[in-house]
Amino acid sequence: MKNVSIFLIALFFMSGCAILSEFTALTKCEFRFHSARDPRISGIDVTTKQSFSDFTFFDGQAVVSNIMRGTLPFAITANVEVKNPGLASAAVNQIEWIAFIDDIRISDGVIADRVEIAPNGGTAIIPIRIQTDLFEYLEGDNPKTMLNFGLNLVDAGGQPTRLSMQIKPSVLIGGQAVSYPGYFEIAHEFSSGN
Secondary structure: HHHHHHHHHHHHOOOOOOHHHHHHHHHEEEEEEEEEEEEEEEEEEOOOOHHHHHOHHHHHHHHHHHOOOOOOOOEEEEEEEHHHOOOOOEEOOEEEEEEEEEEEEEEEEEEOOOOOEEEOOOEEEEEEEEEEEEHHHHHOOOOOHHHHHHHHOOOOOOOOOOEEEEEEEEEHHHHHHEOOOOOOEEEEEEEEOO
């Protein structure tokens, strides 16, 4: 908390009151996992898939073909909810993020869209598209094992899988991004029927 206080004092001398108010409100915001959508393995929508047997012949061919080439593309959108319990509006101009599966870093990126969060319990949803290659983490496993791992990431399969993220928001001050000193951390455990 001491680092945040020093940072806010320095920020005060660099910016106007409105920006300082938004940034101060941001430090009080709560970040959490809200939901996931549009999960894809090898480009195939797996929303309705529960196991390897749910894939059509052509779906299976696409997955096996990718694995034979040494790749298994996986993508999912993590919807992150930001809640502002404070009395002033909060805002984010940019978000740096890092995604992990079971504590293994799988992807990172930056979102450069402004998001405003209303005060008094207001919320905003920030969609973060995560893309990775599961083959890098499961090399040597057979296609069915790899696919089942991917399905665990979308609430199917029998073993829980933990998706976690580190999020660092920034505000624009004089055209320069000033980052929050540290990361907000969120996590969600996916398991069958969860």
